[in-house]
Amino acid sequence: GRGGPRPAGQGAGQEPVRSGGLPEGVEYIPTRKKGKNPMKPVGVAWYSLYARTRLGYLFYQRQVKKARERYPHGHSVPQPYCFPGVKILPIPVLSNNYSYLVIDTGSSQAAVIDPSDPLAVQAAIEEEGVMLEAIFCTHKHWDHSGGNEALCQKHSSCRVYGSALDAIPRLTNPLADREKVAVGCLTFEALATPGHTVGHMVYVLDGGPFGSPPCLFSGDLLFLAGCGRPFEGSPETMLASLDVAVRLGEDTLLWPGHEYALECLTFASLLELDNAALEQKLQWAVQQRQEKRSTCPSTLGEEQTYNPFLRTHRPELQEALGLWQAAGEDPDAFRARVLKEVRRRKDLYQAT
Numbered sequence: 500g501r502g503g504p505r506p507a508g509q510g511a512g513q514e515p516v517r518s519g520g521l522p523e524g525v526e527y528i529p530t531r532k533k534g535k536n537p538m539k540p541v542g543v544a545w546y547s548l549y550a551r552t553r554l555g556y557l558f559y560q561r562q563v564k565k566a567r568e569r570y571p572h573g574h575s576v577p578q579p580y581c582f583p584g585v586k587i588l589p590i591p592v593l594s595n596n597y598s599y600l601v602i603d604t605g606s607s608q609a610a611v612i613d614p615s616d617p618l619a620v621q622a623a624i625e626e627e628g629v630m631l632e633a634i635f636c637t638h639k640h641w642d643h644s645g646g647n648e649a650l651c652q653k654h655s656s657c658r659v660y661g662s663a664l665d666a667i668p669r670l671t672n673p674l675a676d677r678e679k680v681a682v683g684c685l686t687f688e689a690l691a692t693p694g695h696t697v698g699h700m701v702y703v704l705d706g707g708p709f710g711s712p713p714c715l716f717s718g719d720l721l722f723l724a725g726c727g728r729p730f731e732g733s734p735e736t737m738l739a740s741l742d743v744a745v746r747l748g749e750d751t752l753l754w755p756g757h758e759y760a761l762e763c764l765t766f767a768s769l770l771e772l773d774n775a776a777l778e779q780k781l782q783w784a785v786q787q788r789q790e791k792r793s794t795c796p797s798t799l800g801e802e803q804t805y806n807p808f809l810r811t812h813r814p815e816l817q818e819a820l821g822l823w824q825a826a827g828e829d830p831d832a833f834r835a836r837v838l839k840e841v842r843r844r845k846d847l848y849q850a851t
């Protein structure tokens with residue numbers, strides 16, 4: 500064995516498992532090259548090393564160090580987002596990750612989602628003058644969980660939430676699907692969204708009490724116009740997880756784990772040539788990024804107009820990919836096929 504929990508597909512959509520014990524699609528290597536993609540298609544063993552061994556941690560530490568040198572003030576200009584009683588502060592970390600500090604402004608209690616770089620998160624905590632009560636970790640990858648240890652040392656009462664299926668550093672409170680957690684007046688709901696990793700979870704902040712829409716902290720499940728790689732799950736599993744997100748409703752604000760808008764929108768526009776919403780969002784994103792502004796949040800309603808990973812049911816996308824539903828083919832099985840093809844093309848696009 501490789502020492503970690505064995506990746507599992509879900510339900511009937513079990514995928515072919517290779518001799519190495521990892522599912523199809525697990526073919527990525529963390530490279531040491533500078534560039535926007537920390538992973539590159541090379542070999543099964545490398546993903547295992549990154550995700551499950553000390554080597555991965557060393558690689559992560561190097562990433563943190565380099566990013567601090569390259570972006571002393573972060574890769575993007577942080578833009579706090581406030582509604583009465585709540586403040587959401589995106590913290591740009593590493594070369595394209597976001598951690599989020601979510602503050603109950605009444606009690607100054609706060610939670611952080613995916614603290615990759617503990618120094619950047621600690622600086623925000625001090626700047627805001629808040630108490631860190633909880634860390635919500637979407638998944639085990641170091642660029643989302645690497646700061647847990649240091650922050651827990653500094654904030655001894657801080658709880659660490661996440662799935663027990665992922666090896667999350669310092670996990671104190673394993674969560675079940677749909678479990679709710681209160682931090683001050685804030686209520687977060689955890690939703691199991693496997694695919695990128697077996698234990699991937701997203702967190703939904705209930706906006707109801709504050710008269711705001713729900714806020715989805717999506718980790719590596721969903722990005723603006725993009726979707727995380729299914730390292731530990733089949734296309735069927737990933738599709739089911741994306742459907743979980745979509746069911747949150749169109750007004751839901753999307754706070755993703757990475758600033759990938761430009762490359763994702765560019766890729767999407769190569770797939771769908773005649774999509775006005777996509778064209779418009781791309782132009783907007785170009786503007787935003789020229790000024791180093793963050794592109795989040797978008798809404799799930801918007802995402803469904805341009806994000807190809809959420810458009811597997813759309814005939815225009817299916818046609819653009821040259822895919823047709825076979826007679827008698829289950830609609831979800833067909834959508835999974837569409838998703839797999841979008842993913843394949845995205846990986847090819849990124850490899851070039």
Ligand SMILES: [Zn+2]
Binds near residue numbers: 638
């Ligand atoms: Zn990840």
